[in-house]
Amino acid sequence: MYDVHSKHAEDFINHEEILETLAYADENKHNAALIDTLIEKAKKRKGLSHREASVLLACDLKEKNEEIFRLAEQIKKDFYGNRIVMFAPLYLSNYCINGCTYCPYHAKNKHIARKQLTQEEIRREVIALQDMGHKRLALEAGEDPIRNTMDYYLDSINTIYSIKHKNGAIRRVNINIAATTVDNYRLLKEAGIGTYILFQETYHKESYLKLHPTGPKHDYAYHTEAMDRAMEGGIDDVGIGVLFGLDKYRYEFAGLLMHAEHLEAAFGVGPHTISVPRLRDADDIDSSSFKNGIDDDTFAKLVACIRIAVPYTGMIISTRESQKTRERVLHLGISQISGGSRTSVGGYCEPEPDTEKSEQFDVVDTRTLDEVVCWLMEMGYIPSFCTACYREGRTGDRFMSLCKSGQIQNCCHPNALMTLKEYLMDYASPKTKAIGDALIEKEVFNVPNEKARSVVLENLRLIEQDNRRDFRF
Numbered sequence: 130m131y132d133v134h135s136k137h138a139e140d141f142i143n144h145e146e147i148l149e150t151l152a153y154a155d156e157n158k159h160n161a162a163l164i165d166t167l168i169e170k171a172k173k174r175k176g177l178s179h180r181e182a183s184v185l186l187a188c189d190l191k192e193k194n195e196e197i198f199r200l201a202e203q204i205k206k207d208f209y210g211n212r213i214v215m216f217a218p219l220y221l222s223n224y225c226i227n228g229c230t231y232c233p234y235h236a237k238n239k240h241i242a243r244k245q246l247t248q249e250e251i252r253r254e255v256i257a258l259q260d261m262g263h264k265r266l267a268l269e270a271g272e273d274p275i276r277n278t279m280d281y282y283l284d285s286i287n288t289i290y291s292i293k294h295k296n297g298a299i300r301r302v303n304i305n306i307a308a309t310t311v312d313n314y315r316l317l318k319e320a321g322i323g324t325y326i327l328f329q330e331t332y333h334k335e336s337y338l339k340l341h342p343t344g345p346k347h348d349y350a351y352h353t354e355a356m357d358r359a360m361e362g363g364i365d366d367v368g369i370g371v372l373f374g375l376d377k378y379r380y381e382f383a384g385l386l387m388h389a390e391h392l393e394a395a396f397g398v399g400p401h402t403i404s405v406p407r408l409r410d411a412d413d414i415d416s417s418s419f420k421n422g423i424d425d426d427t428f429a430k431l432v433a434c435i436r437i438a439v440p441y442t443g444m445i446i447s448t449r450e451s452q453k454t455r456e457r458v459l460h461l462g463i464s465q466i467s468g469g470s471r472t473s474v475g476g477y478c479e480p481e482p483d484t485e486k487s488e489q490f491d492v493v494d495t496r497t498l499d500e501v502v503c504w505l506m507e508m509g510y511i512p513s514f515c516t517a518c519y520r521e522g523r524t525g526d527r528f529m530s531l532c533k534s535g536q537i538q539n540c541c542h543p544n545a546l547m548t549l550k551e552y553l554m555d556y557a558s559p560k561t562k563a564i565g566d567a568l569i570e571k572e573v574f575n576v577p578n579e580k581a582r583s584v585v586l587e588n589l590r591l592i593e594q595d596n597r598r599d600f601r602f
């Protein structure tokens with residue numbers, strides 16, 4: 130039975146409830162009066178339930194859809210301004226004992242090169258990432274309890290935080306690794322991770338079991354209840370997501386929102402981020418053999434509806450998407466993007482030889498970080514390298530309450546400008562620096578109060594003189 134508070138996966142992601150939600154959405158997809166009421170409710174910026182948001186997702190009335198897109202854009206502006214947080218993935222190991230049918234790391238793939246970075250290799254990769262300008266990483270790994278142990282992850286996190294190279298430092302390490310125990314989540318928290326990320330892949334249990342035929346990941350309940358255990362272990366920033374293309378997107382959308390509702394109901398804090406990856410070709414994976422792929426129009430609608438349904442939850446898009454698609458959805462709700470990414474184990478420091486490919490999927494947006502930063506600024510966005518919330522302890526419900534009251538803007542906007550200035554001084558090409566300096570000069574006048582503005586101006590001046598105080602709001 131559907132129960133948002135239950136600890137059991139099949140209660141809080143209840144199949145019958147999702148089917149009823151989809152039926153309700155279908156019945157009402159042309160119900161203009163109801164859709165108007167839902168849009169009005171969403172304008173209050175307190176979000177929508179999975180049922181309500183599913184009606185908006187199903188709606189195919191042209192005029193109403195235009196309103197939905199406009200509202201998503203407005204909510205995105207109100208909560209996130211024009212800032213986009215930058216990050217890069219770092220693949221630690223592609224050893225994996227699971228049998229996921231969509232992922233080239235599956236255990237039966239004897240063709241892909243298997244690699245696990247040593248601590249020395251991690252050092253070299255991190256220095257290469259720091260030299261690009263990155264401050265925030267998402268660690269990635271396959272599931273192999275013998276090779277990819279918790280001790281290995283903890284050592285890797287320590288190594289990464291300890292590397293100080295020129296003006297570089299990784300200041301937030303997020304981690305995307307297999308579902309684990311409360312005790313292990315506690316260890317990850319103590320090691321100082323930012324967000325624990327785990328994609329559900331699909332919320333549809335029957336499909337899930339077929340798509341994960343072997344290995345520990347086959348256990349649907351253990352996987353689906355992972356975020357509950359992470360929260361019990363003290364991790365208050367968790368990132369959820371679905372791999373779109375595996376099952377029907379409207380089912381997944383309802384599941385994602387029910388998961389968010391469950392975390393909010395059970396722990397008082399919803400997910401910190403939602404990722405929206407789409408299935409891609411990879412080593413021995415042909416994405417066209419999966420029949421639930423979604424086109425770009427549907428993808429844009431999905432992003433807009435997530436933005437409206439959970440305004441306080443950051444939304445992440447990776448280099449699985451092209452420049453064009455990223456451009457299309459950024460203003461509809463994306464708050465974080467990766468740039469200059471490699472999905473191979475190693476590959477930042479030196480490109481992998483063709484004979485030793487270890488990539489998880491084909492990167493579509495292959496531009497450098499400098500090119501991505503420049504492109505964002507040319508569109509009027511402020512690429513942010515800020516990690517202050519995490520470092521100041523503004524995580525979980527403390528972050529959410531600042532977000533809900535709108536006060537978070539007072540920190541984010543100035544911090545984005547100062548961290549961008551540091552990036553421009555340390556890593557940008559002359560063209561990017563010129564565009565960035567002009568943008569900062571303009572944007573500094575949008576810092577909310579005069580006192581804060583003068584502090585920012587003073588810090589920008591110090592950064593320009595390379596006399597940094599590492600000051601953040």
Ligand code: SAM
Binds near residue numbers: 270305307
């Ligand atoms: N081992 C971790 C786990 O058990 O969830 C996963 C981390 S994996 C390195 C990161 C994510 O990549 C997966 O959760 C999956 O959604 C995504 N992924 C796997 N195969 C993919 C493909 N062919 N195209 C796009 N994304 C893929």
